[in-house]
Amino acid sequence: MTDLLxxxxxxxxxxGFHIVFAEIGIAMPLLMVLAEWRWRRTGDAxxxxxxxxxxxxxxxxxxxxxxxxxxxxxxxxxxxxxFMRIAxxxxxxxxxxxxxxxxxxxxxxxxxxxxxxxVSARVHLTAGVLVAAGGATSAGFxxxxxxxxxxxxxFQLAGDGRLTGIDPIVGMQSPAALEQVLHMxxxxxxxxxxxxxxxxxxxxxxxxxPALHRRALMLALAVGAPAAVLQPLSGDFSARVVAKTQxxxxxxxxxxxxxxxxxxxxxxxxxxxxxxxxxxxxxxPAGLSLLAFHDPNAExxxxxxxxxxxxxxxxxxxxxxxxxxAAGLALAFVALWAGWVAWRRxxxxxxxxxxxxxxxxxxxxxxxxxxxxxxxxxGRQPWIVQGLVRTSAAVTPMPGxxxxxxxxxxxxxGLGAIVAVLIxxxxxxxxxxxxxxxTSTAQQSQ
Amino acid sequence: MTGVTVGLPEIVAGFIVVALNAYALTxxxxxxxGVWELLARGPRRDAQRALVARALAPIWExxxxxxxxxxxxxxxxxxxxxxxxxxxxxxxxxxxxxGIVLRGSAxxxxxxxxxxxxxxxxxxxxxxxxxxxxxGLLGMVIGAxxxxxxxxxxxxxxxxxxxxxxxxxxxxxxVRPWLAPFPIITGVLxxxxxxxxxxxxxxxAATDDALREDxxxxxxxxxxxxxxxxxxxxVAADVYAPDVLRSLLGGGWASALQLATGxxxxxxxAALWTRRWQLARVAAAGQVxxxxxxxxxAQYPWMIPSxxxxxxxxxxxxxxxxxxxxxxxxxxxLLPSLAYLYRTFARAETTAMVNGEP
Numbered sequence: 073m074t075d076l077l078x079x080x081x082x083x084x085x086x087x088g089f090h091i092v093f094a095e096i097g098i099a100m101p102l103l104m105v106l107a108e109w110r111w112r113r114t115g116d117a118x119x120x121x122x123x124x125x126x127x128x129x130x131x132x133x134x135x136x137x138x139x140x141x142x143x144x145x146x147x148x149x150x151x152x153x154x155f156m157r158i159a160x161x162x163x164x165x166x167x168x169x170x171x172x173x174x175x176x177x178x179x180x181x182x183x184x185x186x187x188x189x190x191v192s193a194r195v196h197l198t199a200g201v202l203v204a205a206g207g208a209t210s211a212g213f214x215x216x217x218x219x220x221x222x223x224x225x226x227f228q229l230a231g232d233g234r235l236t237g238i239d240p241i242v243g244m245q246s247p248a249a250l251e252q253v254l255h256m257x258x259x260x261x262x263x264x265x266x267x268x269x270x271x272x273x274x275x276x277x278x279x280x281x282p283a284l285h286r287r288a289l290m291l292a293l294a295v296g297a298p299a300a301v302l303q304p305l306s307g308d309f310s311a312r313v314v315a316k317t318q319x320x321x322x323x324x325x326x327x328x329x330x331x332x333x334x335x336x337x338x339x340x341x342x343x344x345x346x347x348x349x350x351x352x353x354x355x356x357p358a359g360l361s362l363l364a365f366h367d368p369n370a371e372x373x374x375x376x377x378x379x380x381x382x383x384x385x386x387x388x389x390x391x392x393x394x395x396x397x398a399a400g401l402a403l404a405f406v407a408l409w410a411g412w413v414a415w416r417r418x419x420x421x422x423x424x425x426x427x428x429x430x431x432x433x434x435x436x437x438x439x440x441x442x443x444x445x446x447x448x449x450x451g452r453q454p455w456i457v458q459g460l461v462r463t464s465a466a467v468t469p470m471p472g473x474x475x476x477x478x479x480x481x482x483x484x485x486g487l488g489a490i491v492a493v494l495i496x497x498x499x500x501x502x503x504x505x506x507x508x509x510x511t512s513t514a515q516q517s518q
Numbered sequence: 519m520t521g522v523t524v525g526l527p528e529i530v531a532g533f534i535v536v537a538l539n540a541y542a543l544t545x546x547x548x549x550x551x552g553v554w555e556l557l558a559r560g561p562r563r564d565a566q567r568a569l570v571a572r573a574l575a576p577i578w579e580x581x582x583x584x585x586x587x588x589x590x591x592x593x594x595x596x597x598x599x600x601x602x603x604x605x606x607x608x609x610x611x612x613x614x615x616x617g618i619v620l621r622g623s624a625x626x627x628x629x630x631x632x633x634x635x636x637x638x639x640x641x642x643x644x645x646x647x648x649x650x651x652x653x654g655l656l657g658m659v660i661g662a663x664x665x666x667x668x669x670x671x672x673x674x675x676x677x678x679x680x681x682x683x684x685x686x687x688x689x690x691x692x693v694r695p696w697l698a699p700f701p702i703i704t705g706v707l708x709x710x711x712x713x714x715x716x717x718x719x720x721x722x723a724a725t726d727d728a729l730r731e732d733x734x735x736x737x738x739x740x741x742x743x744x745x746x747x748x749x750x751x752x753v754a755a756d757v758y759a760p761d762v763l764r765s766l767l768g769g770g771w772a773s774a775l776q777l778a779t780g781x782x783x784x785x786x787x788a789a790l791w792t793r794r795w796q797l798a799r800v801a802a803a804g805q806v807x808x809x810x811x812x813x814x815x816a817q818y819p820w821m822i823p824s825x826x827x828x829x830x831x832x833x834x835x836x837x838x839x840x841x842x843x844x845x846x847x848x849x850x851x852l853l854p855s856l857a858y859l860y861r862t863f864a865r866a867e868t869t870a871m872v873n874g875e876p
Binding site: 128131132134135136138139140141142143145146147148149150151153154156157158159160161162164165167168169170171172174175176178179180181182183185186187190191238239240241468469470471472476479480483487490491494497498501 | 575576577579580582583585586587589590591593594595597598600601602603604605608611612615616618619620621622623625626627629630631632633675679688692833834836837840841844845847848851852855856858859862863
C-alpha cells in the first residue's frame with residue numbers, strides 16, 4: 073500500500089466513522105427537544121421519559137462525535153499539509169465559524185443533559201433548541217468546505233500554485249454550496265429520524281410499551297419521513313449541479329463512456345473500465361439527459377471526453393452511487409407509506425406490515441450517507457481540490473503512513489463495536505423497563 | 519525580548535494563545551481531574567472519584583472545544599505553521615488524538631454504561647490513564663516547538679527534499695524533535711500544572727469539608743511539584759534549549775512575567791494554607807496562565823523558532839480580518855453562554871440528578 077493510499081484510507085475511515093455520529097448529533101437533539109416540548113405541552117409523562125432516554129443516547133453518541141471530529145481537524149494537517157498550506161486561508165473561515173457553532177452546541181448540551189432540575193423549564197427547552205440549531209449550523213459550515221473542494225471559487229491562481237486575491241466569503245458561496253448543505257442536512261434528519269423510528273417500530277412489533285414507543289415512533293417519523301421524501305428531490309438538484317460543475321464525476325457515477333445527446337440512465341450494472349463499457353445495467357433511454365439537465369435532448373459528457381489521468385475510480389463511484397440511490401429510494405418509499413397510513417388511519421402503529429418495513433430500513437439512511445460520501449469524495453479524485461490541487465501533491469511527506477492508518481482503523485472498529493453494544497443495552501433497558509410498567513409510566517405525575 | 523510590533527498577525531496569534539490559555543485552564547483541569555481519579559485513595563476514595571465525575575460531566579465537552587478552536591484558528595491564520603507541525607510532529611499528535619478519543623469515550627461510557635460497577639470502574643481506569651498520557655503529549659509537543667527542534671527538523675526535511683545529501687532518517691526528523699529530555703520535562707510540567715489546577719478547583723467545588731481538605735492537601739503537594747518541575751524545566755532549558763532560557767530570563771518583560779508567576783505561586787500556596795478558596799483558584803489560574811505566556815514571550819516573534827515568524831507565516835490580511843470579525847461575533851455569543859454554563863454547575867453538590875433521573 074502506498075503512503076498516499078494509506079493516507080486516503082485513514083481519512084476515509086475517519087470521515088466515514090465521524091459522519092454517522094455527526095448526523096446523529098444533528099438530528100437527535102431535535103428529537104429530544106420535540107419530546108420534551110410535547111411533555112411540557114401535554115403533561116404526558118411518557119414524553120418526558122422519552123426525552124430523558126433519547127438524551128442519554130445523545131450524550132454517548134455526541135461525545136464520540138466530538139472526539140472523532142477533533143481527530144479530523146488534526147488530520148487535515150497530519151495527512152494533508154499540502155492542502156492546508158494552499159487552502160487554509162480560504163476554507164479556514166467556514167471551519168472557524170463551525171468551531172463557534174459547535175462550541176454553542178457543546179455548552180448547551182451540558183446545560184440540557186445536567187440541567188433538568190437546575191434551570192427553568194423555558195431555559196431547559198431553549199438549551200435543547202440551541203443544541204439542535206448549533207448542530208445543524210456547524211454541519212452546514214463544514215459542508216461548505218467540502219463544497220469548495222468540489223467547486224473552488226474566490227481566488228486567483230498564482231504561477232507557483234498558490235492562491236492569491238482570495239475572498240473566503242465568495243469561497244463559501246461556491247456553486248455546490250447550497251445543494252451540498254441541503255443534501256447533508258436532509259440526510260442527517262432522514263437517516264437519524266428513520267433509524268430511531270425503526271428501533272421503536274421493532275420494539276412495538278415485539279410488543280413492548282405501546283404508550284412510549286408509539287409516541288417515539290410518531291415523533292421520529294415526523295422528523296425522518298419528510299426529510300426522506302424530500303431527499304430524492306434534493307438529490308436531483310445535486311445531480312444537476314454536478315453535471316454542470318463536475319462533469320467527469322457525473323460520468324463516473326453514471327458510468328457513461330460516450331458523450332451523447334439523449335444519454336441513457338444506467339441502473340445497476342458493472343462498469344468495465346478496461347473495455348470502457350458498462351455491463352448488465354438496465355438502461356432508460358434519455359434518462360440521464362432528462363435527470364441531469366431536465367431536457368431529454370441535452371448532451372451529457374462521457375468519460376472518454378476526459379483524459380484518463382483525471383478519471384476517478386469508476387467502479388467504486390458507480391457502485392456507491394447505485395447503493396445511495398437504492399437505499400434513499402427505499403427510505404423515501406417507506407416514509408411515503410407511513411405518511412399515507414397516518415393520513416388515512418391516523419395511527420401508524422395499526423399496520424404491522426408498516427412497522428416491519430420501518431424496522432427493516434433502520435440502517436438504510438446511514439448506508440446511503442456513507443455511499444453518498446464515497447460518491448462525492450472518491451468521485452473528485454485524483455483531486456483534493458477539483459482541478460487545482462492533486463491529492464498526491466497534498467499528502468504528508470512522512471513515510472510509513474500505513475501504521476497510523478491501521479492504528480486508527482483498529483481504534484474506530486473497537487470504538488464502533490463498544491458504542492453499538494452500549495446503545496443496544498440502553499435500548500434493551502428501555503424495552504425491559506416498559507414492557508411491564510407501561511401504564512404506570514404514562515399515568516405517573518410529573 | 520526586543521520591541522513588539524503589533525499588526526494583524528500578532529493580534530490573531532495573541533488570540534490563539536488566549537484560546538490555548540482557556541483550554542489549559544478548563545480542558546487542562548479536566549485532564550487533572552483524571553489524575554486525581556487515578557490517585558484517589560484513603561477512606562473517601564469513592565467520594566473523591568464521584569466529585570471528579572460530577573464536576574466534569576456537564577462542562578467537559580464545552581471545555582474540549584477550546585482545543586478545536588486553537589487548531590482551527592491556527593490553520594486558518596497560519597496555515598504553513600499548521601502544516602509544518604502536522605508533518606514533523608505527526609507521531610506525538612496522533613498519539614495525543616488516540617488519547618483524546620479514548621478518554622472522551624471512556625468518560626461517557628462510564629457515565630452511561632448500564633452494566634455493573636466493575637465495568638464502570640474499568641472505564642474509569644481508562645479515563646484516568648488517558649488523562650495522564652494525553653496532556654503529557656501536549657506538553658511534549660509544546661516543548662518540542664519551544665526547544666527549536668521542530669524548526670530544525672523542518673529545515674533538514676526541506677534540505678532532503680531539495681536533494682542535498684543528508685544522513686537524516688525517520689528518527690532524526692520525526693521522532694527526536696519531541697522524544698528528547700526537554701520536551702519530556704515540559705510534558706511532565708504540563709501534567710503537573712493540570713493536576714494542580716484540578717486539585718484547587720475540586721477543593722472549591724467540594725461541599726463536604728473532609729473532601730475539601732483532601733483536595734487542599736493534594737493542591738499543596740501539586741503546587742510543590744509544579745515548582746520542582748518548573749525548576750527542572752529551567753535546568754533542562756540551560757542544557758537543551760539555551761535560546762529559550764536566555765529569553766525567559768532576559769530582562770524587561772520576561773523578568774516581570776517570571777516575577778509575576780512566582781508571586782502567583784506564592785499567593786496560591788498562601789491562600790490554600792489559610793483556606794481562602796476563591797483566592798486560591800484565581801491565583802492557581804493566574805500562575806498557570808503566566809507560565810504559558812512566559813513561554814510565548816520567550817518565543818516571540820516566532821511561531822516555530824527559526825523557521826516561522828508570526829509576521830511572515832500568516833495568511834493574507836483578508837483572512838485575518840474575517841477571522842477577527844468571526845471571533846468578535848463568536849465571543850459575544852460564547853462568553854455569556856460559557857459564563858452561564860459555569861454558573862449553573864459551579865458547585866457539584868447535587869449528587870442525585872444526572873440526566874433527569876432521580
